[in-house]
Structures are given as C-alpha cells and as structure tokens.
Amino acid sequence: MADGQLIEFDHATKRFGAVAAVSDFSARVNPGVVTGFLGPNGAGKTTTLRMLLGLERPTSGTATIGGSRYAELRNPARVIGAMMEDPGFRPRRSVERHLTTAAKAAGIPLSRVGELLSFVGLENDADTRIAALSLGMRQRLSAATALLGDPGVLVLDEPANGLDPEGIRWMRTLIRGLADEGRTVLVSSHVLSEVEQIADEILVIAHGELKFAGTMEDLADPRTGPVVVDAADRSALSVSLKDAGYEFEILRSGLTVRGSDAATIGGITARAGVALTTLQQRGPTLEDVFLDLVHDRYVPPAPVADETALFDLPVASAEPVADPSTGSGSGDSTDDAHTTVAEPVEASEDERPLIDDADITVPEPVEAPASAEAPAEERPLPGISDLAAVASLFANPVTDPNIAAAGIESAEVQDSESEPAESDAEDLDRTRVIDVVPSFDSEPADHAADVAEGSDDEHGDSSDDEQR
Numbered sequence: 001m002a003d004g005q006l007i008e009f010d011h012a013t014k015r016f017g018a019v020a021a022v023s024d025f026s027a028r029v030n031p032g033v034v035t036g037f038l039g040p041n042g043a044g045k046t047t048t049l050r051m052l053l054g055l056e057r058p059t060s061g062t063a064t065i066g067g068s069r070y071a072e073l074r075n076p077a078r079v080i081g082a083m084m085e086d087p088g089f090r091p092r093r094s095v096e097r098h099l100t101t102a103a104k105a106a107g108i109p110l111s112r113v114g115e116l117l118s119f120v121g122l123e124n125d126a127d128t129r130i131a132a133l134s135l136g137m138r139q140r141l142s143a144a145t146a147l148l149g150d151p152g153v154l155v156l157d158e159p160a161n162g163l164d165p166e167g168i169r170w171m172r173t174l175i176r177g178l179a180d181e182g183r184t185v186l187v188s189s190h191v192l193s194e195v196e197q198i199a200d201e202i203l204v205i206a207h208g209e210l211k212f213a214g215t216m217e218d219l220a221d222p223r224t225g226p227v228v229v230d231a232a233d234r235s236a237l238s239v240s241l242k243d244a245g246y247e248f249e250i251l252r253s254g255l256t257v258r259g260s261d262a263a264t265i266g267g268i269t270a271r272a273g274v275a276l277t278t279l280q281q282r283g284p285t286l287e288d289v290f291l292d293l294v295h296d297r298y299v300p301p302a303p304v305a306d307e308t309a310l311f312d313l314p315v316a317s318a319e320p321v322a323d324p325s326t327g328s329g330s331g332d333s334t335d336d337a338h339t340t341v342a343e344p345v346e347a348s349e350d351e352r353p354l355i356d357d358a359d360i361t362v363p364e365p366v367e368a369p370a371s372a373e374a375p376a377e378e379r380p381l382p383g384i385s386d387l388a389a390v391a392s393l394f395a396n397p398v399t400d401p402n403i404a405a406a407g408i409e410s411a412e413v414q415d416s417e418s419e420p421a422e423s424d425a426e427d428l429d430r431t432r433v434i435d436v437v438p439s440f441d442s443e444p445a446d447h448a449a450d451v452a453e454g455s456d457d458e459h460g461d462s463s464d465d466e467q468r
C-alpha cells in the first residue's frame with residue numbers, strides 16, 4: 001500500500017500582482033489522519049492547493065510532499081492524487097476513455113481502470129460520455145482519477161460538491177478509509193458540518209493567512225459557544241442587548257449572542273428588567289469557531305489544569321456550563337449539541353465586549369496519532385460488487401508484481417483503440433485533475449517509450465478532437 005507522506009507548507013506565499021492570495025502560510029498535514037482545510041470564499045484555499053500540486057509557483061516559500069516539491073517528484077501520480085473543483089473533463093469523452101488516457105500518460109497499468117470504475121460505482125457507465133454524467137458521478141470520476149496511481153497523498157477540493165446524501169456518505173467513507181490506511185488526506189471545504197464529521201485535524205485560512213492549525217479538540221472550548229437568550233418581550237430584550245453594545249442574530253430558538261457568556265447576558269437583561277424565557281450557553285459548533293477565526297475574534301481555549309475550573313463561572317448561582325465528557329464540539333452540530341442551560345443569573349461585573357482584541361494565536365502543528373480510530377459507522381462502499389476487489393485495490397500498489405507483470409505492455413496490447421500518445425499529452429495539458437499525473441518529461445524513459453509505442457490511432461472518440 002502507498003505510504004502517506006508529510007505535506008509541508010513553509011512560509012508559502014503567492015501574490016497575483018497586488019493581490020496577496022496566500023501570505024506566509026506555514027503548516028503541516030500529517031499522514032494517517034483527515035485534515036480539513038477551511039476558509040471562506042477567496043481565502044486562498046485553492047491557491048494553496050495549486051502551489052502544492054505544482055500548478056502555481058510560490059512567490060516565496062515552499063510547498064512540499066515528503067520533502068520534495070511537486071516538480072521534483074519522479075512519478076507524481078503515484079505520490080499524490082488530486083480532486084480539484086474544476087477537473088477540466090472533456091465532455092465528449094467516455095468515462096473509461098478518460099481514465100485510460102490518464103493511466104497511460106502516467107505509466108499506470110490499464111487494469112487499474114476497471115478496478116477503479118468498480119470502486120467508484122461507475123462500472124455501468126464506462127461508455128457514458130462525461131457530458132451525460134451528473135455532478136455526483138463526475139465527482140466519483142474525479143475520485144477515480146485521483147486514485148489511479150494509488151497515491152499515498154490525496155488532496156480533495158470540495159469533494160462533497162454535487163453529491164446526494166448517499167454520495168456524501170460514500171465520499172465520507174472513502175476519505176476515512178484512505179486516512180485509516182495511513183494516507184495523507186487534505187480536504188478543503190466550506191461545508192462545516194461535513195468537515196466536523198470527518199476531519200481529525202483542521203487548518204483554517206482567511207485572507208490568505210493561516211488562522212488555526214490543530215485538532216478539533218484544540219479548536220473549541222465548550223465554554224465559549226454562543227449564548228441563546230429569549231424573552232416574551234423580544235423587543236425589550238433586543239434593546240437591552242443593543243444598549244449594552246452586543247450584536248446578535250435572531251433565530252427561531254432566540255437571540256444568539258457571540259463573544260459573551262450566559263452569566264453576563266443574564267446580568268444585562270436582569271438590570272434592564274427583562275423577564276427571560278431562555279438563557280442557554282451553548283458549546284461552540286465548528287461554525288461558531290470558524291466565524292470567530294475568520295473575523296479575528298477567536299480566543300484559543302485555555303488549558304484546563306483543574307477540572308473544577310470548568311465550573312468557575314463569575315456568578316455563584318450559575319449552573320455548570322458544560323459537561324467535560326462531551327468533548328469539544330467536534331461531533332454533532334445540531335442545534336442542541338453541547339447545550340447546557342444556565343439558570344437566570346444576577347448581574348455580573350464581568351461584561352466582555354463582543355469583539356475580543358486578543359491576538360490570534362496558532363498552536364504548534366500537532367503530531368499525527370499512530371493510527372486513526374475506526375469510524376463508529378462503517379458501511380460498504382456503494383457500487384462495489386466485490387469487496388475483495390476493493391481490498392485488493394488498496395492492498396496492491398501499482399508496483400505489485402502481479403500488476404507489474406500485467407504491466408504497461410500487456411495493457412496496451414489490449415488497448416488497441418487507444419489514441420496517439422501525443423494526443424494524450426495534449427489532453428493532460430488541458431485538464432486540471434490529470435495535471436497531477438506525470439508529464440512525459442518527468443516519466444522514466446521506459447514508461448514514456450511504452451506509452452508512445454503502445455498508442456494506436458483511435459477511432460472511437462475522434463469526434464472529440466474534431467469538436468475541440
């Protein structure tokens with residue numbers, strides 16, 4: 001099986017003219033865990049991934065895989081696979097042909113194509129033109145392309161995009177399985193609930209800068225979630241909060257106040273004479289923490305030396321705000337997650353402003369655990385008729401002697417309808433996903449010769465080229 005390798009960004013910076021897309025970005029992505037890469041639109045996620053994949057040259061700094069820049073990898077398709085947002089598929093090409101072309105160009109045995117078609121559940125769509133695929137099926141095809149070289153490192157840009165619930169579950173299971181096998185899995189997303197469910201470690205980027213790197217447990221302090229407060233007289237409640245300088249969001253469950261605590265809010269409303277019907281201090285969801293990070297009001301959780309500190313609210317009458325056993329908010333993101341209810345409290349002197357001026361601090365990157373825990377819920381991957389075949393998919397690297405014996409030569413003899421190698425190379429230049437497979441320049445000479453030698457004129461899809 002392919003080994004996961006450490007991804008390292010070392011002061012990686014990318015400017016486009018006056019735009020600093022990524023600034024001084026330093027982070028590590030560990031093998032054997034799923035690392036979520038979060039950031040709002042325009043934060044610099046794609047640019048960061050493109051630097052890693054050799055698609056953008058850093059203005060300064062480096063992005064490396066196992067210590068090597070992408071351009072230095074001898075056979076990149078066997079080291080790193082990527083699912084990018086815009087895979088650059090050629091719509092008139094069939095599913096199988098797309099994979100076959102990419103496999104040949106990367107020197108990967110064509111036997112992998114059939115395995116991967118089954119693995120991603122597209123075995124009945126081998127002859128379907130890409131234009132006819134749903135968005136979810138295209139995502140599966142992207143996943144198959146990324147896995148062609150059985151790489152130890154996977155970079156997935158918004159992999160859940162366009163997937164239905166079953167597809168999302170499939171993708172989640174795939175991602176978890178890849179990490180559990182020891183691979184390095186970096187998943188960019190802005191679907192926070194999705195990341196919350198699959199990521200062991202998190203990188204948050206905003207305005208091109210790293211805002212957080214660490215585990216889910218490092219990220220969220222159960223004492224620092226929003227306060228939900230409500231009253232029969234909502235307008236009086238709103239006025240009291242506004243007068244005290246708080247901003248809030250009006251939701252069905254009540255007014256949500258961030259950057260404060262139940263004791264403080266209870267004190268304010270008590271002084272204003274507002275009778276409350278709800279006063280809840282919630283554990284933070286990833287969304288809460290994410291918004292705080294992006295808006296520079298995140299306060300890292302303080303280390304808890306003494307468990308009683310968890311109950312050390314400023315007002316004696318307040319109930320405990322969290323059950324330490326519930327952890328950090330890395331699980332359920334539903335409304336009631338990590339919610340505890342504080343009794344209405346007396347006024348507190350300890351009123352904090354909404355925006356905290358504390359500097360953002362970035363914890364040291366964490367070390368990968370020796371092995372990730374198996375997910376609580378394991379289901380067979382949809383679309384896989386033969387689980388043994390699935391097991392062998394990941395058990396047999398492309399260097400497996402059996403596959404090697406079948407090798408490029410025999411595969412290409414079978415592939416008598418393949419298109420000329422030059423055309424393959426041209427295809428690769430036009431795509432982003434298969435940009436991560438090696439160019440002929442970086443191929444070992446024998447591979448390049450094999451691919452060129454084994455390529456015959458293709459008639460099955462020639463209309464593609466005419467239509468371009």
Ligand SMILES: Nc1ncnc2c1ncn2[C@@H]1O[C@H](COP(=O)(O)OP(=O)(O)OP(=O)(O)O)[C@@H](O)[C@H]1O
Pocket residue numbers: 016019020021022039040041042043044045046047048
């Ligand atoms: N080729 C380019 N030329 C000029 N500016 C660019 C280029 N690529 C990205 N940018 C700018 O760099 C910044 C970061 O963009 P990037 O696409 O990396 O963000 P992102 O986090 O991936 O956003 P999204 O989630 O919307 O895809 C943005 O301001 C974007 O406009």
